[in-house]
Amino acid sequence: MNRLTRLEIWLVFALVFVLTLAIGLRGWLLEAQVNWDGLAAVAHAYDVFHAEPNANLAMIGFVQPPLPALLQLPVVLIFPALAESGLAANLLGAVCAGIAVALLLGLAADCGLGRVLRWPLVTLFALHPLVLGPAACGAPMALLTVLLMGAAWALLRWSREETLRDLIAASLVLAGALITRYEAAFIVVGALIYLAWRIRRGGGSWSKLEGTMITFALPIVYVAGIWIIANRAIMGDAWYFLRGTYEGARAAGIDEMLNTVVAVSLVAFFPVLALVYNQMRGAGRHPAPARPVAWLVLTALLAPIVFPYVFSGLADDGLWSGLLTPIAMIITGGFAMVAAMLGNFLQGKRSHVPPQGTVFMVVGSLAVAIWLLMQGLGIPGPLTRAYYGRGPLADTAASEIAAAELLVQTDLPPDRQHLVVGWPGFAVTLFAGRTGEMSVIRTGDLPQFVDTIWEGSRVVLLVGRREGGVSEAEVEAGLGLPQPLNLVQEWRAGPWVCYRVVGALQ
Known part of the structure; x- marks a missing residue:
């Protein structure tokens, strides 16, 4: 039975x-597992209402992409x-996981499965560990997965019917992806190239091409423009x-x-290279049911290779961690291609690509x-965690909770x-519920705040752990506080140490 019911979707x-x-609750309650980006989005949203006496949307933050924090505001x-x-964060991740799976269900039914x-x-x-895992710990990658599946x-629908509704829907979700992960801009470019190629290949006029490109690009340009203007107006730098x-x-x-990229793509979804090959082969001569998705996946694979600095600059836990957007596109696109190709086969439509090469690539990809996975390469494992x-x-x-x-x-x-x-000092103040009473700053910004610290102030320092912490020598030197101010330790929780500022050494 192909018909999709509302009960099936909600179920x-x-x-x-x-x-x-x-x-997610199991990981949090038993092992204090969090995703720092997801928790930071929660902290930014919390700051909007609690960091100052009146609500201030400027507290949403201007480094991390804003959509995860905006969704946390209500x-x-x-x-x-x-x-x-x-x-x-866990709650939003679970909602995103449910929506992503429901979207795939609808896509599969739409393809005839x-x-x-x-x-x-x-x-x-x-x-899939890279769908369930990020969603369970509340990572923004879960939101990105929803948007890319959409x-x-x-x-896929636009490639069959070329309806305005599907074109605008694709534009809106990709605009959301852009303010969820900035490097999703490459996938937007890939979609633009596909649209232009498809219209010209189909014999469309230049006016049709112009109208399609403007309709697709307008929501994306609007969203990106608002974010750039907000950076300029509030932070004084449009590209802050x-x-x-x-x-x-x-x-x-x-x-x-x-x-x-090759290792990560094979570990994340091993048939992906074979599927892209199958759908992109003969692109100038024959149609293919999943070609628009293959185009997006191919863009996600090539972008880090052509622009390695852009993606390596996002890595904070090995080079693979800078590839979260390609990983999300590989997984969502891979399953979407499988659904479209299966549906095409069940409808009795003949593929113009000989299956031997695709099958050989799938088998070889599985072996690699x-x-x-056995060597622990690509993505840190075991993924079953x-x-x-x-x-x-x-x-x-655990240390932040104790602090x-x-x-x-x-x-x-x-x-x-x-x-x-x-x-992540923001986690300490967030868990303590004292966001409006303390300022959270980076270690490098500490010299700018030294003159604001008086006798009776409390300073909670990350000492001797992680990059960006304060060294023991700096603490012993008094952090550059003017005499006769000194630091007296009040408590310690792992690397977090609270000092009271006193007027004389005690």
């Missing part, structure tokens, strides 16, 4: 939502306890978000990036992917400046 959403949230306003516990085939397909997608479905993103970034060579709420994008926040528990009991005089110095 798959509910099942995936409950499963993802349960795994949650932290109505249920601030969800933000202070960090569970707001019956329940016998589409339910196993969406089950494999929902249980783009794949919209472009890019400078902040790539500050201190390292560059990777083309060879290194090529090896990483198994070897990569995602089923316990501690996948490759999760990290422990927050002590900070709750710490006296903070209201007439003094109080600081949390180091990353």
